[in-house]
Amino acid sequence: MDWFKLSLQLNKFPIQKAKQKLEAIQAIPETDYAHYQRKRRNEIIDYHIQHNAFYREFFNWDGFDDWKRVPIMKKADLQQPMKERLSSTYNPKTAYIGKTSGSSGHPFIFAKNRFAHALSWAGFQDRYSWYDIDLNKSLQARFYGIPLDFYGNIQERLKDRISLRRRFNIFDLSEQKMQKFLERFQKSNFEYLNGYTSAIVLFSRFLEKKEIVLKELCPSLKICIVTSERLFEKDKEIIQQSLGVPVINEYGASEVGLIAFENTNNEWVVNSEDLYLEILDENDNILPYGEEGRVVITSLYNKAHPMIRYDIGDTGILSTSSTLKKPVLEKLIGRTNDIARLPDGKVVPGLTFYYVTKTVIEDNGNIKEFVIIQTDNDHFKIEYVSEEEFSPLQKKKIIDAIGVYVGKNLKIEFERLEILKRSPSGKLKQFTSLIE
Template identity: 75%
Template structure:
């Protein structure tokens, strides 16, 4: 049974057609690849100019002339009700709707048409085969969070079951929990790990301190895929030593899908099939290969919602060895997260706050930016920029979510600000620990 394929088909995502289209794209030669990209870029812009009033108003152009005149979109531009951003050929009932994690401090709700979403998954499936991982058959040890409310929890576990994923809850990474993790590897034939970098690094350190190798307990293990947070070289060495398998870097974003994936030659191969990636300077000019700049992405197939010259909030550089068909991401200054340590010994990775931010993401554009700062062992500050103060009801929801996902008896201080402090690169870091 092809479980991965079945799960997408049950949700009416045309994965078979997407895989066929992906195969056709990959057959395009290097000599003709620029022509393919230029055609798709023009098509997606013209489609949204015709069918999307939001994009027409945003772009302030009436027709496609040249790519350089297309404006760059920021996350702040998309912080308004989703209904107003959808193309008139779609509705919320026939698209995939998701929420960004807010790891860059700019959360928002987005949509993808079902073919574009299927094509994203076809890309993941294709890249995983580089390491003999078949999403229809390979069992995944999934180091992610999970909704703790009844219906959200059940829904996620059902998706895990159908998609051959076994969830390791990262909201509590105490030694007791990691010992339980280790026991699960002893009893299951996992093919690979996949999850947040910080959580996997903590587990690897625990395994290393035990003086064992994870692959000895789970011989079926092939690779470890880390995502969502930057992987430092020293942490990569720790994981590979502790687990006894290669560590693969995956770079993606929920709103656009797979951006780059590490091959066996340790190169980050950019997804040039359904995405178009540019490196821009501060004046929105395209930089040549070998120069650092802002990563800007265009989703070439998403007709439901414009993701055109979209500034994802990261900084990177394309290798001088890049080609049009095979760009290589040589450097990425991406999203890194600290770890929260509580007085009871509980350890929580920074991205666990993703599940807290869900409670303050409202589809009305009120919350523009936010950061969470741990100032003391039992105190956290939530700094935010919004058009109006958080209501008492909103604060109660946030406090309840923190109690559920992080811990009890914590002091939470809300601070509304006009602007938030940024790093020298201009990025916001969603979570920072000062202890």
């Protein structure tokens, strides 16, 4: 039984149609690829000009004749109620609605039409097959967090079962917990790991300390896929030595899907089938291959919500070996996270705060930006930009969420600011630890 395929079909995502479309796109020769991309870009803009009042006003459209004139969308532009951004041809029941993690400090709710979402999953299936991983058959060790409220927890665990995923909860990465992780690998035929880079690095260091190579205990293991956070070369070496399998770099974002995936030749190949990726300078000029700039993405098939020339908040370089059909990401800057260490010895990846933001985010556009700073073992400071001061009830909700996902009896300080401090590259880092 193809459980993953069945789960998508039951949720009305046309995965078979999407796979056929993906194969048709991949069959387009390089010589015709510029025409394909130009046609899709024009069609998606035309669609949203006709059916999306938000985008029509945002574009201030007076006739389209030059791609360079299409305005850049920032995450802050999308921080307003979903009903004001959804295309008139869709509603919350006919579209897929999701939330971004807020890992860049800009959380918001987004929408995708079901075919566009299915096409994203077809892309993942295609890339995983490069390493003999079948999402319908291969068992995944999933190093992610999980919602702890009753409904969210049950829903996520059900999705894990159907999708052949076994969750390794990264909210607590103490040595006692990682010992239990190790015992699970000894008892199961996992074919791959998938999860947050920092959590897998910590687990790999634990294995290194114990002088254990994971594949020797779990011979079925084939690869490790890291995502959501930047993978440093030194960390990659530690993971590969400790796990005994290749480490594959995945780059994606919930609002646009798969952006790039590392192939068997160690090339970080950009998804050019249903996305169009550009590298822009600070003045929004398109940069040639080999030059560093802002990563800007257009979702070519998302009719429910415009993601057109969307500045995702990262900085990168496309290799000079790139072509229109096969762009290669040479370098990506951003998405690094620190680790929180608590007084009781608990170790928590900074990305755990993603689950806090999912708990407290509201679809009203009030929260514009936020960062969380650990100033002492038991002290955290939340700096935020919002239209209104957090009410006592909102602060309590955030404190309660931190108590659930991070730890109890922590001191939480709030400070509302006009602007937040950024790195030299312009990135916001959602979590920073100031302690040793």
